[in-house]
Amino acid sequence: MRSFQFLLFLILYAFHGTAQTATVHGSVKSVESPVPFATIKIENQQYASSTDSAGRFQIRGITTGKHTFRVSALGFLPASKTLLISEGDSIKLEFELKSDAKNLNEVVVSGTLKEVNRLESAVPVEVYSPAFFRKNPTPSIFEALQNVNGVRPQINCNICNTGDIHINGLEGPYTMVLIDGMPIVSSLSTVYGLSGIPNSLVERMEVVKGPASSLYGSEAVGGLINIITKKPSTAPVFSADVFSTTWNEINTDLGFKFKAGKANVLSGLNYFNYQNPEDRNRDNFTDVTLQHRISAFQKWSFNRDNNRLFSLAGRYFYEDRWGGEMNWKPAFRGGSTVYGESIYTKRWELLGNYQLPVKEKLLFSFSYNHHDQNSVYGLTSYQAKQHVAFSQLTLDKKIHNHDLLVGAAVRYTLYDDNTPATGGELYQPDKVWLPGVFVQDEISLSAEHSVLAGLRYDHNSRHGDILTPRFAWKWKLNDENLIRLNAGTGFRVVNLFTEDHAALTGARTVEILEDLRPEKSYNVNLNYIKKIYTKNNDAITFDFSGWYTYFNNRIIADYESHPDKIIYDNLDGFAVSNGLSANLEFSSSGGVKILSGFTLMDVFTVESTFGDRIRQRQMLTEPWMGTWAVTVPIKKTGFSVDYTGNIYGPMRLPVLENDPRRTTSPIWSLQNIQLTFASHRGFEIYGGLKNLLNWTPNRSAPFLIAGSDDPFGEEFDTTYVYAPNQGLRGFFGMRLTIKK
Template identity: 65%
Template sequence: MRSLFLFCLILTSFNVFAQSGMIHGKVTANKNLLPFVSIKNGNRQVAVTDSNGYYMINELTEGTYSLNITAVGFEDAGRTIKLANNDTLIVDFDLKTASKQLREVVISGTMKEVNRLDSPVPVEVYSPAFFKKNPTACIFDALQNVNGVRPQVNCNICNTGDIHINGLEGPYTMVTIDGMPIVSSLSTVYGLSGIPNSLIDRIEIVKGPASSLYGSEAVGGLINIITKKTGSAPNFSADVFSTTWGELNTDLGFKLTSGKSAFLTGLNYFNYKNPIDNNNDRFTDVTQQHRISVFEKWSLQRKENRLFSLAGRYFYEDRWGGQMSWNRNYRGGSVFYGESIYTSRWELLGNYQLPLKERMVYSFSYNDHHQNSAYGVTPFVATQRIAFNQLTWDKKLTNHDLLLGTALRYTYYTDNTTASRGAGNQAKNVWLPGIFIQDDISINPKHNILLGLRYDYNSNHGNILTPRLAWKWKMDDYNVFRLNAGTGFRVVNIFTEDHAALTGAREVVILDDLKPEKSYNLNLNFNTTIARESYSPANLELSAWYTYFNNRIVADYETDVNKIIYDNLRGYAISKGISANLDLTFANAIKLITGFTLMDVSTVNNVATNKIRERQLLTEPWMGTWALTIPIKKNKLSFDYTGNIYGPMKLPLMENDPRPAKSPVWSLQNVQLTYNFRKLELYGGLKNLLNFTPNKGLPYLIAGADKPFEDGFDPTYVYAPNQGIRGFLGVRMNVMK
């Protein structure tokens, strides 16, 4: 903790001096300061208020400036300011509550910027302010407070995991950065941690198939991580916190401008080297981790504000879990059991708008991922390279908003297992060219229909067609109804997606040459805004969905407890449910965000003349989330209470297993107190307030922990993090220009 407080002291001495004219002030609404509000001069964004509602624009020359303020839920405000040379002006803005619907800009649903409530596809948007209510070291953990989304830990030893959307497992979720599909397969399991939080502008989530635009893997949903634009990013940002378990997370961001170029740098460093065994099974409760991630983004100001940006990221992580006596000298050996994973990954992505009258954008990404792991005596060495190119044409006609595109994706994959579909290290090369078209048709001011169709050719599986249909009915300024229908497809690579295939002593059996999965989805969505004159509007969103799967890939843990048997389901699978989200702000600035999801994810297997219906393993039948913020303005404090709750899940068991077949109802709850002082925030609190861990009341958590190299050893009985209550303390700072 000493280093943390020293860092606070250094940050407080950080100052930026104006070199010429300056305009600064605060933005409020109903006497409440508004954080992260966009400030534009004409159409160009020149500043964003900090976490306390203050902004600053300096290095201004003499002249007239037209400042415009936009904030979600409030009416726009503008003011013309005349600035003399070397003047410093204080200009405050007080916004009025908007009488119409919320107006976030989103891109994930239609691959183009549209007003959120004008989009035919429902998109959920989460800002950095939402995730600050429960600070975490990575995106994976941050998503635990999003309704319908659950980070699933897949192994009690190395703690790797994936992200479930509406009960569907991680491989059905596509994770993109700025729309580029660079977080997939190996990186979904190992590389999702370490995306620098300092450079995240927002996270957009689409629940349901998005394969007609994004292709394979977007079967269950899409998580699009949008990085900050250079115009809105602070010159310097820092977020450092430590926990009583010994975890240290550092997140730094820098911006440098030079002429028409702007550079953003993000750095994330996480260190946890404190083996703890509170459940006395002689295995680490939480994986030891040491990782660093560096993100660089460059943008160039072009004529007519044409887009050009280039970004890259390097990620390295060293993690291990296992018996408390394990060290690196025992890696890959049979003296002490350990799971040691070295991950090295770099990524490149960019966007270039062609210098044409028509809006045509060329996008590309490339990633190289190398994995060197040892699961006990089982080595897993893999290399994956993915190159992606896409050209889109955005064309607006009378009553039509067209998007046409062509894409080419190449995947190179090789490892030392049968995942490469050949002996030894035979490489697997997959080409996936595709074309797509989307038309958003405005029938009248109240009705829009979106039609989409994508054709892909997979070099291994042939032709793949994915249609899409959406209808939006804008009943009035406060109520919107949406219907979405579409299909999705997914080509499966078991070992890059199912960590259970490598850990423990179960034998992996693949019965047939696995066929691609295909899904058919129907989604209904209703959004209503309750406008109130005295304070911010309340927003209620209701959804219902039904998804039907063909050729579902299932992992059978139960036919033979010493095996994991993979095969296409001889029958079908379904995912159906309903959900509700409520966003409510009271007159005293108390804010509540809460949600509830009820779902059924199950398989129907045709055995002889019988149909056997089973609930999917490790899938909750219901879940709830909440985030309550109470400001204490007199003392410049704010209090956050966040949490989630999950219904009982079906769990994988061994032969004669005394552990329960279902998990209990469980909940993770957190509290935080934040002190705000202009650019500086000090925060601290407790995580896992109820001190819940999955081992409570069990004879053991890991099967066969006393004999980890023999049959019967299995760490897959896991549904929640095995980390108890802990305190945390941190400091956060944003310095605008």
């Protein structure tokens, strides 16, 4: 009987306890978007929960009474709310968190080849997230870089619209482009390497200005761009981004992930189509190259013991582009009836990282790419193939206050084309072996001071031994002030036809005066960062840099000595790139963000001619530039406004003899505005206007392509180009992100 009474008591007590409970559900968001994986705790209780990928949460079984709910998430200030809970309540609770700018710093790898906090890196690295590029949606990363201070996408051909990336005024071949740290975008692919990388797969982009040859070898002379792709384990389950413009351009980015055994797999697809010939400047040539492009990407990340790294990634790229006279058709390809420039590109890439199963941190990295290009420029045929294989082994080890990185790398390049460089019976494919070893030691002298010393030795099978030292000093005055000094050397082995398509397009002939010797550079860079935090949790960051780079054996394309030729030669003298840059980043607790930058630079050559030293500003290089991006959220509506733009100073332009076109460009600017609506379910609608000022280069010139009515005449020239030909246009797009 007593046992029965005791059991009845327990049942009644349990029922009473159940009846006295309640449920709290709701969401956690920031000003801009939901906050996933935030932690919700009840003070002095064991109840806890976390938000899902959409920022939603639910806590059941809460006892009656007065409770304080506290929310915390990485990168945000904690928040709390107090509720009086009654029996059977189902209460909706919403939190809006403010960003904690003081305690959120990006992780970077490009400066030192290892993951470090951005502000702890001895080498200045600029980081740009997908959110930055979404402020001005573009169909390729090449175009997206137009809003990065000190970086300018340069179109090199007025017809085929191929281009490269200028960093601090230096041409594209001086910029090394990496994907996940692998040098798979180089030489022949320089003008296409930043097209077709699905934006939905990009985690961030890191930019290093100045030579990095001591770590990355050849081509990292002016700087490097490292595109870091997302980790399959943390990427969204599905993402889609589709937009179109009033010029009938269509761009589609898709990304999705799935599990395959012990591997997480991330896939992506980029498709771009533009088939609407326009001639708004009335020169009888297409204003913008017509393109049909598809790129597929897949990345595998394998789960291993002790969290050791093993990843594989591949990409396939195909593009069909053409530009020329408005009545050109594929049937005219390679003929003399109607002038056109048609380029078929096929390219595939493979890259991977494998951490060896040993006690020490040994990482083996490898990549391979094959590039096949079938091009015709009027009657000129350019058929080229390139294979680049790369492997690298690094040891990362800490010994007391020394952070060591030791590595060995080898790169093999095979290049073959039908030009005088390698074509014909007497010419053989160009084969270059480039083995090298490097060591880097970052020494922590104290809490405020650290130094980094590096040295790389390479042996080029054509040019012999190459030594590139490096030195960096970091002085952390406090958490708000940082000074960094970097110095080093860089080298570049030139492959003319793979880098400068102006040598193939148009009616000019190419003349090479001698065997081109490798270029070498010496650089020093001083960087100062100042952070300011207000009582309202607003954050202001000032970033100032000054640099000086000196070049030996600089290779210059001479457009002026002869109107029908482009003459290439090593400079009999020296070249200099120097300047100052400043960046301002403002982030308010209310969600307003301002990014602005200004760069002042002087890029020139000094050449000895008959005993005289002649100083001349570099062609197609602006003396100054500015960029900005302003984001203003409209509270409680889900809408935000982005205003982005750039402005460039006058640059020297390549003109012909008795040419009526301007010898220098005017000051010009590209400005854009966008309105975005973002729902809490990962869906966005956006639209706006590009090139608000309707600026095109034909405004200040009687024509752009000389002699357009007679393209095979002596005056035919496509090199007079410095800005895009697309004027004011609208765009509209939609995004969907499913995180979990």
